[in-house]
Amino acid sequence: MSSHTRVKKDKEIIGDYETQVKEIRNQLVEQFRCLEQQSESRLQLLQDLQEFFRRKAELQLEYSRGLDKLAERFSGKIRSSREHQHFKKDQNLLSTVNCWYLVLNQTRRESRDHATLSDLYNNNVIFRLAHVGEDVIRLFKKSKDIGVQMHEELVKVTNELYTVMKTYHMYHAESVSAESKLKEAEKQEEKQIGKANEVSTSLMRHDDRPQRRSSVKKMEKMKEKRQAKYSENKLKCTKARNDYLLNLAATNALVAKYYIHDVSDMIDCCDMGYHASLARTLRTYLSAEYSLETSRHEGLDQLEGAVDAMDVRGDKHRVMDMHSQIFCPPTRFDYQPHMGDEVCQVSAQQPVQTELLMRHHQLQSRLGTLKIENEEVRKTLDATMQTLQDMLTVEDFDVSEAFQHSQSTESVKSASSDSYMSKVNVAKRRANQQETEGFYFTKFKEYLNGSNLIVKLQAKHDLLKQTLGEGENNSPVTMLPPTLPPKPGRMRKPRPRSIFNHKLFNGNMEAFIKVLTAPYLAPMWSLCVHSPSILQPPPILHHSHPPSSHMASPSLGLPRPLPRPISTAFGLFSQA
Amino acid sequence: MSSHTRVKKDKEIIGDYETQVKEIRNQLVEQFRCLEQQSESRLQLLQDLQEFFRRKAELQLEYSRGLDKLAERFSGKIRSSREHQHFKKDQNLLSTVNCWYLVLNQTRRESRDHATLSDLYNNNVIFRLAHVGEDVIRLFKKSKDIGVQMHEELVKVTNELYTVMKTYHMYHAESVSAESKLKEAEKQEEKQIGKANEVSTSLMRHDDRPQRRSSVKKMEKMKEKRQAKYSENKLKCTKARNDYLLNLAATNALVAKYYIHDVSDMIDCCDMGYHASLARTLRTYLSAEYSLETSRHEGLDQLEGAVDAMDVRGDKHRVMDMHSQIFCPPTRFDYQPHMGDEVCQVSAQQPVQTELLMRHHQLQSRLGTLKIENEEVRKTLDATMQTLQDMLTVEDFDVSEAFQHSQSTESVKSASSDSYMSKVNVAKRRANQQETEGFYFTKFKEYLNGSNLIVKLQAKHDLLKQTLGEGENNSPVTMLPPTLPPKPGRMRKPRPRSIFNHKLFNGNMEAFIKVLTAPYLAPMWSLCVHSPSILQPPPILHHSHPPSSHMASPSLGLPRPLPRPISTAFGLFSQA
Structure with a gap:
């Protein structure tokens, strides 16, 4: 150093x-x-x-x-x-x-x-x-x-x-x-x-x-x-x-x-x-853990698929199929000529002709008024059903918020405090729903009375019209073809669910029904031809909600519009 | 009729x-x-x-x-x-x-x-x-x-x-x-x-x-x-x-x-x-249920991220940091001149010059042989470590098969029958692993002995070479700059993990280390310059497995190659 x-x-x-x-x-x-x-x-x-x-x-x-x-x-x-x-x-x-x-x-x-x-x-x-x-x-x-x-x-x-x-x-x-x-x-x-x-x-x-x-x-x-x-x-x-x-x-x-x-x-x-x-x-x-999750998810997806496929119409038909004896239309009441009475149709000869003509006119004007009145009731029904439907399909089932883990605190939101389940909210909603439902039923009864009356008067009116127009050459009643009506269960065979759910209105259903029903229904339906607004399936079957809403909620358990003649596949009047 | x-x-x-x-x-x-x-x-x-x-x-x-x-x-x-x-x-x-x-x-x-x-x-x-x-x-x-x-x-x-x-x-x-x-x-x-x-x-x-x-x-x-x-x-x-x-x-x-x-x-x-x-x-x-699943999945992902980020080197450095007093290199042994001896470097004057020259040549040839021998040992070590590494990182953790639900039967495969966990298999694998490990340790001791000898002889050789070449004008020992060495903990500050994991070899680590170590290490590293194969970090630190395998398994807990001078950031010889 x-x-x-x-x-x-x-x-x-x-x-x-x-x-x-x-x-x-x-x-x-x-x-x-x-x-x-x-x-x-x-x-x-x-x-x-x-x-x-x-x-x-x-x-x-x-x-x-x-x-x-x-x-x-x-x-x-x-x-x-x-x-x-x-x-x-x-x-x-x-x-x-x-x-x-x-x-x-x-x-x-x-x-x-x-x-x-x-x-x-x-x-x-x-x-x-x-x-x-x-x-x-x-x-x-x-x-x-x-x-x-x-x-x-x-x-x-x-x-x-x-x-x-x-x-x-x-x-x-x-x-x-x-x-x-x-x-x-x-x-x-x-x-x-x-x-x-x-x-x-x-x-x-x-x-x-x-x-x-x-x-x-x-x-x-x-x-x-x-x-x-x-x-x-x-x-x-x-x-x-x-x-x-x-x-x-x-x-x-x-x-x-x-x-x-x-x-x-x-x-x-x-x-x-x-x-x-x-x-x-x-x-x-x-x-x-991931495998368990995958398996769990698969299972939940299956269940979700089944919930999506919930089908109020399909279930109704299944129940009616299983009890076909109960829901099968009865044999129609035939005209029974008394003691060899050979007249088997409405007679429009004098002296009853004038009276029948008058009756026909009266029926016609009465029907006109009734239909207008009932159409008003139907519109109210439709609107009420739409309101009900909105209540019944409100998307209030998302509870994901309850599983948010905040990073700062370890608390989770209480599940019962979520908007749907607050007691006041629920009670209010349910009261509201039941009120609307009550109104719907009142209106539905009114509509039912109206349409029952219309259907009876219409039948008489149409028969009179036919009689007065065509004379006595043929009767719509006696001319029914002697063919056997279709058996209820056989005709409405369950279609593949996918078609049922997705192709209801754009598939070949219309054609299918036409073929099915044409031979049996022509005379019967002729009764309704002049008043399609009455004999259409009543409101709960034909609400005019827009097609888009069906597509968005395909199986919410609500009735959906269906081409009118579907239920006639039941076999109109069995003649067995 | x-x-x-x-x-x-x-x-x-x-x-x-x-x-x-x-x-x-x-x-x-x-x-x-x-x-x-x-x-x-x-x-x-x-x-x-x-x-x-x-x-x-x-x-x-x-x-x-x-x-x-x-x-x-x-x-x-x-x-x-x-x-x-x-x-x-x-x-x-x-x-x-x-x-x-x-x-x-x-x-x-x-x-x-x-x-x-x-x-x-x-x-x-x-x-x-x-x-x-x-x-x-x-x-x-x-x-x-x-x-x-x-x-x-x-x-x-x-x-x-x-x-x-x-x-x-x-x-x-x-x-x-x-x-x-x-x-x-x-x-x-x-x-x-x-x-x-x-x-x-x-x-x-x-x-x-x-x-x-x-x-x-x-x-x-x-x-x-x-x-x-x-x-x-x-x-x-x-x-x-x-x-x-x-x-x-x-x-x-x-x-x-x-x-x-x-x-x-x-x-x-x-x-x-x-x-x-x-x-x-x-x-x-x-x-x-889906929300629970999402939350569960989030948590599992966090854990998976942590498993991916498992870092053997980082953990080692954390432990060494926490015990910096224990792992801090000691003050170097300085030359202590005796009773005012003013000579403080190797003297190569006659009559010792010839002897030193001879000794220098002997060291040179001895080092040559030792390095070749030790390089062979190193190669064996590398190969053994590669084998061990393959054993230690075998991907045997997929148990998803145990959660397959066969549609026909409701049974699930027994989890314990899976290939990894069959007892015979496990015993065989473990015996094999321990045998390889034993061999590795034997070879490592051999390598350590060799490299210890080489490092000592190399130091003497280099000092002699310097003395004989440059004369007595300056000594590498006394010319060390009086700068304080870097403190161990400070210099190897934990870097952001992401950089540590992903940018280890293509980031600016090399440059970083060069800057860090240059002022202190130049003289010391000059001792090693001539034998880079010896003073490189020993084999478990510098296995030559291809970079692709690191990318595939970034944190399998195995030592990874690292630019040699990283550990010198510890502060070579503290002179405090």
């Missing part, structure tokens, strides 16, 4: 060195402790995870059993019920009941999936975690072995440094001592030479000269000896210093390597595969 | 008619019964659904509580743990521990969501079902009222038909009787006329003539009377028949209307809103 630095004493240097080495050794011990602590933390984490999944598996199994019991309770009830026997055949299954069956299916599915989850936790996830734990323990031991080897190397190299430093100190001390001895000799020699010169110039005595010469020689010899000793020691010191400097470089390089790379490598050995194995374990858990 | 049909007697006609009416009335009664039955079925279904959701709400709540208790148990443990205090700050949170926290978060989230589900079942779904039930009862009553009105109309019209038919029978009978009386009168008149003609031609007596004339006149009068009676009755009969025929038409029209439309309308009244309301209820259920 530069000359102005304080010169350290040997003991100080050794002391500093030993402190430095002790600090390193302390760090090495602490590094092992840190590694051990980390392994312990990992083992604790793995143990916690195992305990967690063991308990979660139990929860899943409990939940699964609960769901299974629940599904089984209602499935058993269904199996033993009367309805089930009725609806056993798929084509007879009501769309609403189908939804209920799918709710139960979904419950069974959830039950099975949660049992599977439990199984996977117990027989896969927990095993993996145990294996990761074994690996942590084993790798910690092996890494510590590696670390011990590294530390031994550090101890060895610092010991060597100590040795070469001490050697340098020794040789340098000897070199310094030899140098001072040499210097002392040189000083004495100088003194001797000075004395000799002084003597030779001032006081030269023969007796003294040889004595003095021998002492000078002796002095020179000693100086040479000391010079040789000094050179030898200096070389030894140079070698020792070189060794010290080289070992210093090697030691610093090794210490640097240890701190920069080896300690990190030791930790890497300890970490080997830990993250990968833990990740695979958690991915197993995720795979299980 | 045509003349060849058998003439029915009055009683037979009345009997037939009454049978026919009775059949219709039976049907009407059965129709009501059917409507009632349907309403009862609906009420039963609604009751079952309510009971189902009530019980399911209980299950959800139980499950929710179990999950909450489970999460709380471990969360409490974490809060009170020592590690938590350590890792409380986000930047100190280990990526593995973060996953564990997210597993618990997910559990808490599931707990809250299932509680919400329970709440929605109890306070929304069940209420809706109850309302649907009320509607069913009310609408059945109102529809039945409508039906009663319809039936009364049918009864009225058939009664009327009966009356007009009876009237027709009566008048026809009278007409027939009047006709026969008239015919009898005509026959008698004919007989009288015939008799008169016979008398007038064969035996004409004056006395008889006025007597006969008066009897003929009487006869004629009777005939006229009978004729008038007959005409009157015939007219009455015609009117009655016309009335009968008109009423027949009206009755048939009304019966047809009832069977074709009215009965269907009555059912529609009963159905009003049932499907729509039930659909809305089930959609509420579906909305809740």
Whole structure:
């Protein structure tokens, strides 16, 4: 170092060195402790995870059993019920009941999936975690072995440094001592030479000269000896210093390597595969959870499909099919001629002709008034039904808000506070709905009375008109073809649901009905031809809501407009 | 009817008619019964659904509580743990521990969501079902009222038909009787006329003539009377028949209307809103279930993100940061000149010069051999690590098969039978892995010994080379700049994770490190410049697997190659 630095004493240097080495050794011990602590933390984490999944598996199994019991309770009830026997055949299954069956299916599915989850936790996830734990323990031991080897190397190299430093100190001390001895000799020699010169110039005595010469020689010899000793020691010191400097470089390089790379490598050995194995374990858990979700979603989609396919008309027809005897139109009342009366049609000869003509005119004008009145009632009915329909199909079922997890607070909104379910709101809505419904029924009765009267008068009117117009050549009643009417069940065979739902108004339904009904209905329908507004299916069947609203809510359980003659496929009047 | 049909007697006609009416009335009664039955079925279904959701709400709540208790148990443990205090700050949170926290978060989230589900079942779904039930009862009553009105109309019209038919029978009978009386009168008149003609031609007596004339006149009068009676009755009969025929038409029209439309309308009244309301209820259920699923999925995605972000290097650095005192490189060993020794570098003057030169050459050749040998060991190490890595990152975590629901059978595959978890398979794999790992450690020790030796010899070699080449003008040791070394924790500040994960090799990391390390490391790294293969981070840090494999599995917990100088940011040798 530069000359102005304080010169350290040997003991100080050794002391500093030993402190430095002790600090390193302390760090090495602490590094092992840190590694051990980390392994312990990992083992604790793995143990916690195992305990967690063991308990979660139990929860899943409990939940699964609960769901299974629940599904089984209602499935058993269904199996033993009367309805089930009725609806056993798929084509007879009501769309609403189908939804209920799918709710139960979904419950069974959830039950099975949660049992599977439990199984996977117990027989896969927990095993993996145990294996990761074994690996942590084993790798910690092996890494510590590696670390011990590294530390031994550090101890060895610092010991060597100590040795070469001490050697340098020794040789340098000897070199310094030899140098001072040499210097002392040189000083004495100088003194001797000075004395000799002084003597030779001032006081030269023969007796003294040889004595003095021998002492000078002796002095020179000693100086040479000391010079040789000094050179030898200096070389030894140079070698020792070189060794010290080289070992210093090697030691610093090794210490640097240890701190920069080896300690990190030791930790890497300890970490080997830990993250990968833990990740695979958690991915197993995720795979299980995601799979459960997929399965759950499939089930919910099936149920949603069934809800979409809920079909008020289809269900009505299914029920009527199943009770075809009850809903089958009866044989028509035929004209029964009395005691061989051969007249079997309305007679419009004189003297009744005038009266019939008058009656016909009266009927015509009465019908005109009645139809206008009833048409007004029908319009009110339609509007009321539209209002009811809006109430019945309000989309108030979105509860997703209740599942919003706010990031800041962990609270969730109370589900019962949502707009639909506030008690006041519900009560108001229901009161409103029932009021409208009551009004609808009042109007419907009024409409029914009107249309009943109209249908009777119309029948009489049409018969009179025919009689008065065509004379007595043929009667619409007696000319009915003797063909058998179609059987109710056979004719309205259930169509594939997809067609039923989606092609109701743009499929070939019209043509189908035309073909079906034409031969049987022509005479009967001729009664209605002149008053299509009356004998059309009454309002709840023919509301004039726009087609777009049907498309938007295809199965909301509300009656939909249908081409009028569909119900005639029932077989108008059976003549069997 | 045509003349060849058998003439029915009055009683037979009345009997037939009454049978026919009775059949219709039976049907009407059965129709009501059917409507009632349907309403009862609906009420039963609604009751079952309510009971189902009530019980399911209980299950959800139980499950929710179990999950909450489970999460709380471990969360409490974490809060009170020592590690938590350590890792409380986000930047100190280990990526593995973060996953564990997210597993618990997910559990808490599931707990809250299932509680919400329970709440929605109890306070929304069940209420809706109850309302649907009320509607069913009310609408059945109102529809039945409508039906009663319809039936009364049918009864009225058939009664009327009966009356007009009876009237027709009566008048026809009278007409027939009047006709026969008239015919009898005509026959008698004919007989009288015939008799008169016979008398007038064969035996004409004056006395008889006025007597006969008066009897003929009487006869004629009777005939006229009978004729008038007959005409009157015939007219009455015609009117009655016309009335009968008109009423027949009206009755048939009304019966047809009832069977074709009215009965269907009555059912529609009963159905009003049932499907729509039930659909809305089930959609509420579906909305809740789908929302739970969405929330669940969000949580799982968060966890998956954390698993993806698992970061073995980042965690290592976090641990080392937290224990910076332990891993901070110590002060370097400085050259300590002995007792004012002013020489502070390797001396290459004669007579040691030759020896140093020889030593330098020996070191050079020894290093050459050692490096070749160690490079071979390194290659073996790399290959072994690659094998290990393949074992540790095998993608064996897909358990989705366990959740496949076969449509035909309801069984699911046993989760424990899957390929990963078969016991034999697992044991074999683990034995294989441990064998490879053992081999890796053996080779790593060998490599460590080699590289330790090389680093020491290299340091000496480089110092000698410098000394011999440059003379004694400057020493690399004493010329170290007096700058303070960087503090370990400060320099390797945690970078944003995204950069750390994705931009490790193509970001500006290289430049960053160059800037960081240049001032401090130049002299130290100069020691390594000549042997880059040795002082590179040892194999577990620099495996030469292709970059594509990192991209595919970015965080599998395996060490990844990193630009060598990163660990030097630790602050090479602190000189404080």
